[in-house]
Amino acid sequence: MIVTPEAVAHLAWLARLELRPDEARGLQRDLEGILEYVRVLDGVATDGIEATPASDAAPALREDRVRAGVTQEQALANAPERIGEFFAVPPVVERM
Numbered sequence: 001m002i003v004t005p006e007a008v009a010h011l012a013w014l015a016r017l018e019l020r021p022d023e024a025r026g027l028q029r030d031l032e033g034i035l036e037y038v039r040v041l042d043g044v045a046t047d048g049i050e051a052t053p054a055s056d057a058a059p060a061l062r063e064d065r066v067r068a069g070v071t072q073e074q075a076l077a078n079a080p081e082r083i084g085e086f087f088a089v090p091p092v093v094e095r096m
Helices: 005-014 021-042 072-076
Strands: none
Touching: 005 021
16 A cells, blocks of 8 residues: 555644654655555464463452542642632643
8 A cells, every 4th residue: 555645644634743744755654664564464374373462460450449539629739820629721722
């Protein structure tokens, strides 16, 4: 599969990335390399081979216990800025 410049531009748009032309060309080469490697893996015969678990170790579990938490006032006690009952934070998403 050939990765087109339009596909790279669309992926960059979806990821909210601003790419310079040289970065877009590099990403296009990288994506083509990844897809080529996946094509190689597709050709590997895996019939009759059992899946290998990532780990044989049992997950570390602990007993669930109800514990007292902090009050809203305690949680906000060291907030540098508040708006009523909430933390005040700068905007992270620009309006379009």
